[in-house]
């Protein structure tokens with residue numbers, strides 16, 4: 672099952688992951704989403720940190736319904752989607768401290784995602800904000816999404832934990848292509864150096880080559896935007912971190928275009944082969 676099997680050409684599902692907690696996943700997911708929305712794309716941001724959901728806190732929203740409601744008979748995915756911005760930037764909230772969500776098994780996750788599939792396919796992008804680490808919910812959703820993004824910081828512990836996520840997803844879930852975003856860097860050079868270290872380890876020990884999405888600078892405007900419960904790109908659209916996030920969003924968009932082109936080529940080839948046979 673692909674998360675967006677109904678419309679695989681259109682929706683790019685992007686999982687925002689990390690080994691270590693607190694590296695900036697939720698802020699990045701929200702603001703990358705905002706950047707792509709501002710560029711004219713339809714985007715659904717799904718809070719899949721079912722242990723400690725907090726996208727709603729970053730937005731200052733208290734949604735009435737969330738993922739948990741989807742397990743009630745008759746509940747539809749439309750009931751749990753809320754607009755962040757009018758015109759195609761939507762939000763699907765999770766719940767904090769709900770054991771049924773934390774302890775979902777494979778069948779429940781499959782049922783949940785097939786319920787959500789029609790909603791997913793309406794968007795250009797589906798962003799999943801995950802909890803830190805390698806719990807079963809994270810691994811399962813990340814392996815279903817088409818673009819896994821591992822967020823690290825230059826701290827050695829964040830790098831080793833990021834490596835662990837990549838190792839588990841590649842060895843147990845057959846994910847082969849990872850994108851890396853380095854958050855909280857002093858400058859572009861530190862971002863590149865950090866990526867190079869992680870990429871060298873993954874190449875050497877796992878035989879994987881990683882793609883670099885870029886670095887995002889440490890910026891006092893990020894915690895300030897969190898305090899004000901406004902997306903950084905709205906609060907300080909020209910600050911250093913916002914500029915870096917926009918550059919990463921452009922790379923994600925290019926990746927989507929590339930995937931679309933590959934899918935189109937495969938479809939054309941399949942057509943030609945079918946006609947020839």
Ligand SMILES: Nc1ncnc2c1ncn2[C@@H]1O[C@H](COP(=O)(O)OP(=O)(O)OP(=O)(O)O)[C@@H](O)[C@H]1O
Pocket residue numbers: 689691692693694695696697698699720801802803854855856887888889890891893894895897912
């Ligand atoms: N580029 C940055 N510059 C300054 N502060 C940042 C930056 N990125 C994130 N932060 C700060 O780091 C903290 C953690 O961010 P965030 O909640 O997005 O991390 P997370 O990876 O989602 O955490 P968790 O693993 O708990 O879900 C926040 O207080 C945020 O303000």
Ligand SMILES: [Mg+2]
Pocket residue numbers: 696697698720725800801802
């Ligand atoms: Mg988070």
